[in-house]
Amino acid sequence: MSAEPVTAIDENDDRSAQCWCCGSIDAPARMLQLGDHPEVRLCLQCAHFVHHRAWEIEDEGKHGPVAAARGQFRNLRTEVMRLGWHQNRFIGGKLRWLGKCLP
Numbered sequence: 001m002s003a004e005p006v007t008a009i010d011e012n013d014d015r016s017a018q019c020w021c022c023g024s025i026d027a028p029a030r031m032l033q034l035g036d037h038p039e040v041r042l043c044l045q046c047a048h049f050v051h052h053r054a055w056e057i058e059d060e061g062k063h064g065p066v067a068a069a070r071g072q073f074r075n076l077r078t079e080v081m082r083l084g085w086h087q088n089r090f091i092g093g094k095l096r097w098l099g100k101c102l103p
Protein backbone atom coordinates (compact mmCIF):
# COMPACT_ATOMS: atom_id res chain seq x y z
CA MET A 1 0.00 0.00 0.00
CA SER A 2 1.51 3.30 -1.01
CA ALA A 3 0.19 6.59 0.18
CA GLU A 4 0.63 9.94 -1.49
CA PRO A 5 2.74 12.31 0.55
CA VAL A 6 0.30 14.27 2.63
CA THR A 7 2.84 17.07 3.13
CA ALA A 8 2.14 18.45 -0.33
CA ILE A 9 -1.36 19.48 0.74
CA ASP A 10 -0.35 22.51 2.76
CA GLU A 11 2.48 23.70 0.56
CA ASN A 12 1.75 26.83 -1.42
CA ASP A 13 2.60 27.28 -5.10
CA ASP A 14 5.81 29.10 -4.18
CA ARG A 15 6.93 26.03 -2.15
CA SER A 16 6.27 27.78 1.17
CA ALA A 17 4.13 26.32 3.93
CA GLN A 18 1.89 27.74 6.61
CA CYS A 19 2.22 27.13 10.33
CA TRP A 20 -0.88 25.39 11.70
CA CYS A 21 -0.49 27.26 15.00
CA CYS A 22 0.11 30.94 14.16
CA GLY A 23 -0.44 30.97 10.41
CA SER A 24 3.00 32.33 9.51
CA ILE A 25 4.53 31.37 6.16
CA ASP A 26 8.02 29.89 5.85
CA ALA A 27 10.03 27.38 3.84
CA PRO A 28 8.98 23.79 4.63
CA ALA A 29 12.58 22.94 5.51
CA ARG A 30 12.40 25.46 8.38
CA MET A 31 9.24 23.95 9.86
CA LEU A 32 8.53 20.89 12.01
CA GLN A 33 6.10 18.16 11.06
CA LEU A 34 4.17 15.98 13.49
CA GLY A 35 5.00 12.29 13.34
CA ASP A 36 1.64 10.68 12.54
CA HIS A 37 0.31 13.87 10.92
CA PRO A 38 3.00 15.19 8.56
CA GLU A 39 0.45 17.59 7.09
CA VAL A 40 0.65 19.56 10.34
CA ARG A 41 3.58 21.96 10.30
CA LEU A 42 4.81 24.25 13.05
CA CYS A 43 7.11 27.22 12.58
CA LEU A 44 10.22 27.26 14.75
CA GLN A 45 8.78 29.93 17.06
CA CYS A 46 5.66 27.86 17.76
CA ALA A 47 7.75 24.71 18.17
CA HIS A 48 9.78 26.49 20.87
CA PHE A 49 6.53 27.57 22.53
CA VAL A 50 5.13 24.02 22.46
CA HIS A 51 8.38 22.71 23.94
CA HIS A 52 8.25 25.22 26.79
CA ARG A 53 4.56 24.51 27.40
CA ALA A 54 5.19 20.75 27.54
CA TRP A 55 7.96 21.31 30.07
CA GLU A 56 5.63 23.52 32.11
CA ILE A 57 2.93 20.81 32.15
CA GLU A 58 5.49 18.19 33.21
CA ASP A 59 6.61 20.42 36.08
CA GLU A 60 3.07 20.96 37.44
CA GLY A 61 3.23 17.87 39.63
CA LYS A 62 6.85 18.30 40.74
CA HIS A 63 7.94 20.05 43.90
CA GLY A 64 11.75 19.72 43.90
CA PRO A 65 14.23 22.60 43.88
CA VAL A 66 14.95 22.24 40.15
CA ALA A 67 11.25 22.40 39.25
CA ALA A 68 10.88 25.41 41.57
CA ALA A 69 13.83 27.14 39.87
CA ARG A 70 12.28 26.52 36.44
CA GLY A 71 9.03 27.98 37.76
CA GLN A 72 10.91 31.11 38.90
CA PHE A 73 12.48 31.48 35.45
CA ARG A 74 9.01 31.18 33.90
CA ASN A 75 7.68 33.85 36.24
CA LEU A 76 10.64 36.09 35.37
CA ARG A 77 10.00 35.56 31.63
CA THR A 78 6.33 36.45 32.09
CA GLU A 79 7.28 39.64 33.94
CA VAL A 80 9.86 40.63 31.29
CA MET A 81 7.25 40.17 28.57
CA ARG A 82 4.62 42.07 30.57
CA LEU A 83 7.02 45.01 30.85
CA GLY A 84 7.90 44.76 27.15
CA TRP A 85 11.63 44.47 27.81
CA HIS A 86 11.87 41.72 25.19
CA GLN A 87 11.11 44.38 22.58
CA ASN A 88 13.65 46.90 23.89
CA ARG A 89 16.04 47.81 21.09
CA PHE A 90 19.11 47.57 23.36
CA ILE A 91 18.47 44.44 25.43
CA GLY A 92 15.50 42.85 23.63
CA GLY A 93 17.56 40.64 21.35
CA LYS A 94 19.67 39.32 24.21
CA LEU A 95 16.58 38.67 26.35
CA ARG A 96 14.84 36.78 23.53
CA TRP A 97 17.97 34.69 22.96
CA LEU A 98 18.22 34.01 26.69
CA GLY A 99 14.54 33.06 26.79
CA LYS A 100 15.13 30.29 24.26
CA CYS A 101 17.90 28.82 26.44
CA LEU A 102 15.93 28.89 29.69
CA PRO A 103 13.04 26.61 30.64
Ligand SMILES: [Zn+2]
Nearest residue numbers: 019022043046
Ligand atom coordinates in the same frame (compact mmCIF):
# COMPACT_ATOMS: atom_id res chain seq x y z
ZN1 LIG B 1 3.82 29.33 14.17
